Amino acid sequence: MNIKKTVEKIPGGMMLAPLFLGAVLHTFWPGTGKYFGSFTNGMITGVVPILAVWLFCMGASIKISATGTVLKKSGTLVATKIATAWVCAFVFAQLLPEGGMVKTGFFAGLSVLAIVAAMD
Known part of the structure; x- marks a missing residue:
């Protein structure tokens, strides 16, 4: 069977x-x-x-001959994902208050680290 x-x-x-x-x-x-x-x-x-x-x-x-195609496609996706996370981290580091964390309000506890962790 x-x-x-x-x-x-x-x-x-x-x-x-x-x-x-x-x-x-x-x-x-x-x-x-x-x-x-x-x-x-x-x-x-x-x-x-x-x-x-x-x-x-x-x-x-996966066949060995297909490894190049797989690496090309997945490598591009991973690089794009990491680059997007870094850009968002830089933008939010500029927007969030000193110390990198919102202390009060609806977004209390939001930090650059939390944003990067959510994106990666």
Whole structure:
């Protein structure tokens, strides 16, 4: 039985099937992750490890000949995102009061660091 072909019959199955299985497992057997140890606990309860494994597997399926195209497209997106965050940080550093944080009003607590963190 080919599991991948079966999962691909479901629209978005490569992402939805594991998430659904994890939700069912955590609903009916919530202590499973702690029972099996730290790695399995992280895989069952954490979103970041699941996404990391998924991205690793997607990256492993890229052909070496396509690496240049992938780097060109993703590199441009990352550079644009970082440049936009830096420009916004500079603009808000000039607009916000001394100390870089709004003390009162609707935007109380807003700082340049919060803006950059939200953009990156």
